[in-house]
Structures are given as structure tokens and as C-alpha cells.
Amino acid sequence: MGCxxxxxxxxxxxxxRSFMLWRDQAFSYAWLLSHIAxxxxxxxxxxxxxxxxxxxxxxxxxxxxxxxxxxIERATILVPLTSSVEVHKEEFKQIAEVQVVIAIDAEERGSxxxxxxxxxxxxxxxxxxxxxxxxVLFSSGSTGKSKxxxxxxxxxxxxxxxxxxxxxxxxxxxLDHIGGINTLLYVLSNTGCVVTVxxxxxxxxxxxxxRHRVEVLPTSPTFLNLLLISEAYKRHDLSSxxxxxYGTEPMPEHTLQRIHEIMPGVELLQTYGLSEIGxxxxxxxxxxxxxxxxxxxxxxxxIKDGTLWLKARSAMLGYLNAPSPFDADGWFNTGDAxxxxxxxxxxxxxxxxxxNVGGQKVYPAEVESVLLQLPNVRDVAVVGEPNPxxxxxxxxxxxxxxxxxxxxxxxxxxxxxxxxxASFKIPAKIVIVEDExxxxxxxxxxxxxxMAAGGTTNES
Numbered sequence: 427m428g429c430x431x432x433x434x435x436x437x438x439x440x441x442x443r444s445f446m447l448w449r450d451q452a453f454s455y456a457w458l459l460s461h462i463a464x465x466x467x468x469x470x471x472x473x474x475x476x477x478x479x480x481x482x483x484x485x486x487x488x489x490x491x492x493x494x495x496x497x498i499e500r501a502t503i504l505v506p507l508t509s510s511v512e513v514h515k516e517e518f519k520q521i522a523e524v525q526v527v528i529a530i531d532a533e534e535r536g537s538x539x540x541x542x543x544x545x546x547x548x549x550x551x552x553x554x555x556x557x558x559x560x561x562v563l564f565s566s567g568s569t570g571k572s573k574x575x576x577x578x579x580x581x582x583x584x585x586x587x588x589x590x591x592x593x594x595x596x597x598x599x600x601l602d603h604i605g606g607i608n609t610l611l612y613v614l615s616n617t618g619c620v621v622t623v624x625x626x627x628x629x630x631x632x633x634x635x636x637r638h639r640v641e642v643l644p645t646s647p648t649f650l651n652l653l654l655i656s657e658a659y660k661r662h663d664l665s666s667x668x669x670x671x672y673g674t675e676p677m678p679e680h681t682l683q684r685i686h687e688i689m690p691g692v693e694l695l696q697t698y699g700l701s702e703i704g705x706x707x708x709x710x711x712x713x714x715x716x717x718x719x720x721x722x723x724x725x726x727x728x729i730k731d732g733t734l735w736l737k738a739r740s741a742m743l744g745y746l747n748a749p750s751p752f753d754a755d756g757w758f759n760t761g762d763a764x765x766x767x768x769x770x771x772x773x774x775x776x777x778x779x780x781x782n783v784g785g786q787k788v789y790p791a792e793v794e795s796v797l798l799q800l801p802n803v804r805d806v807a808v809v810g811e812p813n814p815x816x817x818x819x820x821x822x823x824x825x826x827x828x829x830x831x832x833x834x835x836x837x838x839x840x841x842x843x844x845x846x847x848a849s850f851k852i853p854a855k856i857v858i859v860e861d862e863x864x865x866x867x868x869x870x871x872x873x874x875x876x877m878a879a880g881g882t883t884n885e886s
Contacts (some may be wrong), residue, residue: 484530679793781810
């Protein structure tokens with residue numbers, strides 16, 4: 427009996443239900459089971475045995491999902507690689523010690539190729555010896571070199587054995603992201619339906635929600651801000667939406683309030699998870715609140731010096747290319763600064779992104795939330811910059827809707843901020859940039875030079 431027998435039994439109980447809408451075509455659970463069987467035959471013929479490290483090149487599609495489930499069932503080590511990491515693919519394959527690459531092209535054709543690679547990493551070898559399936563996820567590398575987190579897939583699968591709500595869910599987060607994996611497994615384990623999009627700009631996403639009556643949108647604060655800016659919600663019928671979940675980065679309070687205003691009947695739920703730990707169960711205090719309760723039966727939390735620490739059954743085994751981040755008792759320092767109010771926490775931001783102005787703490791998300799309310803501001807990223815007097819100063823990089831004299835804009839910004847921010851939190855330097863300030867994962871990019879994109883600077 428394989429590790430996914432329980433899941434395949436659920437598929438078999440709902441054979442005619444659609445598990446995925448891809449390119450506006452429906453694919454049933456019966457189709458999925460038959461293609462898992464077809465992939466098993468191909469994998470047998472290619473001698474892809476348990477313990478093989480396999481890279482899957484592709485993203486959400488029916489064949490990729492069938493292949494992934496077949497590989498989990500035969501206890502291989504999965505390394506999902508999407509087009510978002512194209513320039514890093516060879517590096518990632520070397521770090522993960524990939525032995526087989528299976529690429530799914532745009533026409534859903536799959537090709538299998540072998541690499542002359544021996545698995546030498548002790549973490550991977552230990553997992554292979556247990557006979558369990560594995561998963562390798564790479565961090566975005568926004569604060570340095572990408573780290574490869576190795577998971578035992580059995581730990582990630584356990585929580586999905588409990589039946590929950592079956593819903594139509596749009597796949598916004600990619601399959602090489604812990605949130606994307608979590609979304610897929612949640613939908614499939616409840617025999618729901620995954621709706622894919624080929625383009626994740628607000629109009630395409632809203633059009634898919636309208637056309638397929640999507641009930642759940644898992645996304646990021648950055649995308650929700652783009653949704654507000656584009657006003658795509660005015661051009662499409664989003665009445666089917668029941669829940670919008672957001673995570674991956676701190677949510678600006680202004681963005682949350684505006685989304686709540688335009689979607690008053692939609693539950694807005696903050697989620698929390700990390701590549702190293704998995705996705706935790708969460709409960710927002712209310713749809714317009716940034717206070718959230720996180721945890722669940724498989725997680726322990728504690729606050730140490732204002733920072734969130736976690737312990738989880740679904741935690742990774744370790745990094746393939748870095749020392750273990752766990753302490754002697756198995757606790758993981760998330761690096762996220764939090765405030766506490768009873769059972770609820772409020773995530774302020776990464777300690778590594780905190781700006782120290784003369785001993786005063788400034789968290790970028792708080793300042794960005796204020797700056798986003800300025801007229802003519804399309805987007806903004808706040809960072810710290812060294813200063814010989816105060817240690818650091820606050821720097822804001824702006825994208826504007828229309829060109830504006832940088833000096834006049836700075837005066838307008840400072841006058842606005844005086845009524846909303848303490849003086850040490852007001853940007854001392856501003857930069858007007860042209861390039862977008864978010865990644866392909868729709869996550870704010872703060873760690874880039876202040877003069878990125880040939881920006882125009884103004885400072886005191």
C-alpha cells in the first residue's frame with residue numbers, strides 16, 4: 427500500500443468531479459487517476475525507482491499534477507522547478523543532486539532525461555534509507571543565496587487526511603512555493619477544483635474568478651495592492667468569492683482596509699507559513715484585522731525577545747546547502763518580529779528588514795501603508811540606508827502613476843507623513859523608479875540598490 431492510497435480512494439469516490447480547470451478545459455478525477463497510472467508505467471520503463479531525486483520542470487497543469495502524485499506515491503525526492511527560477515535551474519539541480527529531469531512542455535508532452543549524479547548529501551541519503559518521499563524547496567534568495575529545504579513528504583501530507591471544505595480555488599502561488607504545494611494538496615484532499623491562470627495580472631485573475639465562479643483566492647498583499655490600483659474588481663463579477671487568503675509578506679494596514687471595503691462579504695484570512703516549517707492553520711481576529719492566531723495540533727509557538735519561534739511536526743529535515751537553523755530542542759527562529767495580544771499576534775516584519783534610526787525601530791510595512799495613501803503613488807518599497815549620525819535612515823522607492831517633480835513630491839510627502847508617522851519614520855530620502863518592485867512570486871523586493879532602475883533621488 428502506498429502513501430497516497432487514502433488520497434486516491436477519495437479521487438475514486440468522485441470520478442466525474444473536476445479536479446482542475448486548465449486553459450478553460452475541465453479535467454476530472456477519473457482523468458487524474460488514469461494519468462497517474464500512465465505515468466507509473468512510464469516511470470517503470472525509465473527505471474525511476476524509489477529514492478531517485480527527480481526535478482519536475484513545469485507548473486500547474488493536469489499532467490504536472492498527475493506526475494507529481496505518481497512520484498510521491500513511489501517515494502522519490504521531488505524538486506519542483508518553475509519558469510520563475512529559470513536562471514537558477516542548473517544551480518538548483520546541482521544543489522539537490524538531481525538524477526532525473528522530467529520536463530512538461532506547453533503541449534503537455536513529458537520528456538525524461540537522466541543526469542550522471544550520485545546522491546552524497548547525508549540528509550537526502552537518510553531520507554532515502556527510510557523509504558519515504560521527499561520534497562526540496564528553494565528560498566527566493568531575497569536576502570542572499572537561495573537555501574534548499576529538504577522535507578519528508580509524509581510530514582507535509584499528514585494534516586490533509588482530515589476532511590475539510592471542498593471549494594473552487596484559484597492557483598495563484600507557484601508549485602515551487604510551500605504555499606502553492608499547500609493549496610494543491612488542500613484542494614485535492616477535499617476533492618475540490620483547482621482553477622489555473624496563464625497570466626497573474628489583476629484583470630486575468632478577476633476574469634478567471636468570474637468565469638469559473640472561484641470561491642477561494644490565495645494570494646499576496648502585493649497582488650491585492652495591484653488589484654486596488656488596477657480597479658479590475660470593478661470590471662468583473664467577483665460575487666462567487668467566499669475567502670481571500672494572504673501571506674508571504676506583511677500586509678499594509680491601508681491595503682487590508684481597502685480590500686475589506688470593496689469585498690465586505692468576503693472572509694479575509696491571513697495565513698502564515700515558511701518553506702522550512704510548512705503552512706500553519708490560522709484564524710484572523712476579523713477580516714479587517716492584522717491580528718492573527720496561528721498554530722494547530724502539529725505546531726508549537728513561542729515569542730522570544732519579540733520574535734516568533736516555531737516547532738512543527740512538518741518541519742524540514744534541514745538545508746542541503748546550509749547549517750541547520752534549529753536549536754537543540756527543535757525550535758526554529760522565523761526572524762519575524764511580532765506584537766502579542768492574548769492568543770493573537772501581529773506580524774511587524776522581518777527583523778533583517780527592520781530599520782534602526784538612532785535606536786528607534788522602523789518596520790517597512792508600517793511606513794509603506796502610510797505612503798500608499800499618497801495621491802499619485804502606485805507602489806512603494808521602504809528600506810534602510812547607512813547614516814553616520816543615526817546609524818540608518820529611512821529610504822522610500824516610489825513608482826508613480828504620472829511623472830512629478832521629485833522636489834515637489836518630496837515636500838508633499840513630508841507634509842502628509844507629519845500627520846501619520848513619527849518624525850524618525852518619515853523617509854529622509856526618496857527615489858522615483860520605473861521598474862516594478864515585486865518578484866515573480868508577487869512579493870515585495872526591498873533588498874535592491876536605492877538607485878535601481880535609474881531612479882531620480884531627493885534627500886535632505
